Amino acid sequence: MNNEHLIRCHICETVNYDNALTSECRRCHTKIRASLRCSYNKTLAFLITAIILYIPANLYPILITKQFGMNSESTILGGIIHLWELGSYPIALIILVASVVVPLLKFLLITYLLITSKHQTHSSSLDKHKLLYITESIGPWSMVDVFVVVILSVLIHFSGIQIYPGTAATAFALMVFFTMLSALSFDTRLIVNHNKKSNYKKGKALHAS
Amino acid sequence: MIKEHELDKLIICKKCHTLYEKVPLTKNEKAFCNECNVLLYQQDADMLNKSLALVITAGISLFIAFNFSIININIQGLEQSLTLTSLFMVLAEHEQYVVGLLFLFIIVIFPISILLSTFVLLFFMKIGKAPYLTKRLLILLAHLKPWNMVDIFFISLLVSMVKLFDIANIELGIAFVAFLFMLILDIIITKNLSFHELWLLHAQTYGYKDE
Structure with missing residues (x-):
């Protein structure tokens, strides 16, 4: 049995035979993305858009505090430093991880996956599959900062003092x-395709109750 | 070329894409991936009933969470409360339309459509009608799954509460509890409801074979 030509449908999770004849999943009839180049280009395009948006997200203020006619603005990094100085270390860490570490990590991971799909490397496809899974699951966590800003702007909404989201909130979201x-x-076949030495194992699933 | 019924005996791990041959499970057993310990598939005869009950409960908490105040604050006599309507009103007032639109989808439209379509799906699969509709719903749910952000919204609520702790009196609203409840139910439902099983059950219920 040649395991290299088996792929997992990303919608209904069934195992499909990857051949040139059909581009549909045999169970849910969703199009299993026909062209790998299309997937590569789409991933790259979205990644570049995100990286460009990350620049205004850091330069513009995310939070504007209007206190008796006086405006004070704070950017993402400024806000984290301010929180750190105030001594709320856990909150500063949460915001730091959510809005700086996670986005940068995602950029790096996707770039790495894209580069290694074009060039042969020593990294195993097993590790790369795990990396893609991590990238997908940490994605939404960077929304924390935007959510917090919006919640604060709703709660601190008086005539004397107001907090409202700045331009960076839009860019960040x-x-x-x-x-x-x-x-x-990102199509998983981009991972397998260039690693001719397949990492697929055939074996019985681990049993546990 | 491998025959289709042989493909049905195989399963690929969602995390590390290792290929496995399925082994039959008895009641309440689970199969895990050897490489990364992710759940591959499970055997649970009561899955439909259990999930249906959980989804209805989650729907009720969703209704409460959306209609009552989440947090009330009091700063030296000035009061303000966070509800879903006040959230969108304030965002519109500050002309944050893009953020407002994203919020509308992430906090309102996606959770409602996930719960509603799960309910309709489970209901029709239980009475064994409408094969086409349930199939479309299974596909729709797979598309919606990555956009479920109730957990992140709840963490954000906690973070903003800690930020306001020094300057304001914070009072938790009914909707806060409802959000917490919804979050817990969401975790249990995700744990209970395996899409792999649902697809197999779908084929069984409507009596077709993948051939």
Whole structure:
């Protein structure tokens, strides 16, 4: 049995035979993405969009505090530093991880996956599958910062003092949206295709009750 | 070329894409991946009933979460409460339309459509009618799954509460509890409801073979 030509339908999870004749999944009839180049280009395009959006997201203020006519603005990094100085370390860490570490990690992971799909490397496809899974699952967590800003702007909404989201909130929310699209449009066959030495194992599933 | 009924005996792990040959399970047993310990498939005869009950409960908490205040704050006599309507009103007032639109989809439309389509799906599969509709719903749910952000919204609520802790009196609303409840139910439903089983059950219920 040649395991290299078996792929998993990303919608209904069934095992499909990957051949040139049919581009439909045999169970749910969703199009299993026909062209690998199309998937590669889509992932790259969404990734570039997200990276471009990440620049205004960091430069513009995410939170504007209007106190008795005075405006004070804070960017994402400024906000984290301010929280750290105030001594709320856990919150500063959560925001740091959610809005700096996670997006950058996603950019790096997707770039790495895209590069290794074109060039032969020593990394095993097993590891790359795991990396893609991590990329997909950490994606939405960067929304925390935008959510917090919006919640604060609703609660601190008085005539004397107001908090409202700045331009960076829009840029950041869109950035998260596009990184998620980028990770979702990455076809798993891009991982397997260039690793001729397949890592597929045939064996019985581990039993546990 | 491998025959289709042989393909049905195989399963690929969702995390590491290792290929496995399925072994038959008895009641309440689970099969895990050897490489990464992710659940591959499980055997649960009561899955439909259990999930249906959980989905209805989650629907009720969703209704409460959307209609009552989530957090009330009090700063030196000034009061303000966070509800879903006040959230969109404030966003519109500050002209944050893109964020508002994303919020509308992530917090309102996606959770409602996920719960509603899960309910309709389970209901029709239980009475064994409407094969085409249930199939479309199974596909729709697979598309909606990555966009479920109730858990992240709840963490954000906690973070903003800690931020406001020094300057304001915070009072938790009914909807806050409902959100927490919804989050817990969501975790249990995701654990209970395996799409792999649902597709197999779909084929069984409507009596067709993948051939």
